[in-house]
Amino acid sequence: MDNTIAKTYAKAILDRGNFEDFYSNLLDLASAFGVSKFVDILNSYDIKQEQKLEFLLSLLDNPSQEFKNFITLIVINSRENLIPSIVKELSEQKALKENTFLGYIYSKEILAEDEIKNLEDKLSQRFNAKIRLESKIGINDGVKISLESLGYEISFSMQNLKAKMNEYILKAI
Numbered sequence: 001m002d003n004t005i006a007k008t009y010a011k012a013i014l015d016r017g018n019f020e021d022f023y024s025n026l027l028d029l030a031s032a033f034g035v036s037k038f039v040d041i042l043n044s045y046d047i048k049q050e051q052k053l054e055f056l057l058s059l060l061d062n063p064s065q066e067f068k069n070f071i072t073l074i075v076i077n078s079r080e081n082l083i084p085s086i087v088k089e090l091s092e093q094k095a096l097k098e099n100t101f102l103g104y105i106y107s108k109e110i111l112a113e114d115e116i117k118n119l120e121d122k123l124s125q126r127f128n129a130k131i132r133l134e135s136k137i138g139i140n141d142g143v144k145i146s147l148e149s150l151g152y153e154i155s156f157s158m159q160n161l162k163a164k165m166n167e168y169i170l171k172a173i
Contacts (some may be wrong), residue, residue, distance in 0.1 A: 004101065006085035009074075013086070023090055025060050027068050028042055030060075032059060032085040042080045048149060049075050056080065100130040103147035106138030119145065 013022045017024055020023050032038045042052060050061060053075045077151040079116065105111060116133050127150060138144060144155040 002105060005079065006082050006089050009082070009086045010089035010093060012030075013070075013090060016066075018064065021064060022067055023087075024095070025063055026083060026087045026090065028060055029056060030084045033081075033084050036121075039081075052080060054167065090104075095149060098130070100132065101127070101147055102131045103131060103145060103148050103150075104127045105133050105135045106140070106144040106146070107135065108138065110116065110137065123147070 013019060013026075016022060041047060041055060047055075050170075053072055056071055056075065057063060060067075061070075074083070087158050103123070105116065116135055120133050123133070123145075127147075129150075130149065133145070140155075142156050144153065146153045
């Protein structure tokens with residue numbers, strides 16, 4: 001249910017002329033959800049809605065009146081906790097609109113910039129879209145590339161390669 005509500009808010013924001021302003025302000029607010037005290041304040045029943053609204057707006061640098069009205073609507077309906085979901089939906093819709101997608105490379109060690117750039121170029125050609133990749137440390141011995149928004153995942157492990165080579169050699173004998 002919350003996801004549907006977040007999508008509704010995101011759709012309304014996407015149609016706005018000042019989308020980038022809304023998006024950057026919501027990104028700022030969404031980043032604060034990583035702090036447990038921030039979430040505790042928003043979830044507290046002892047703090048009035050007006051105070052929550054003032055608190056949220058105090059985290060932003062000179063938000064527009066339209067954005068203030070939007071946050072007021074969010075607070076009045078007690079949907080402050082949907083802000084990260086709204087940002088996630090906006091990010092996905094923005095990526096689709098700009099034909100840009102974010103993926104992750106999981107490996108034992110962080111890959112070099114030129115290796116990441118090479119993979120980005122090849123995947124961009126394959127999907128006819130702009131692909132950005134971030135390198136992350138994984139627990140497996142191989143390499144895994146995940147483009148969740150495109151439903152694409154490829155993994156390569158040395159154990160798997162050795163098993164297939166052994167299978168091929170045994171068939172050849």
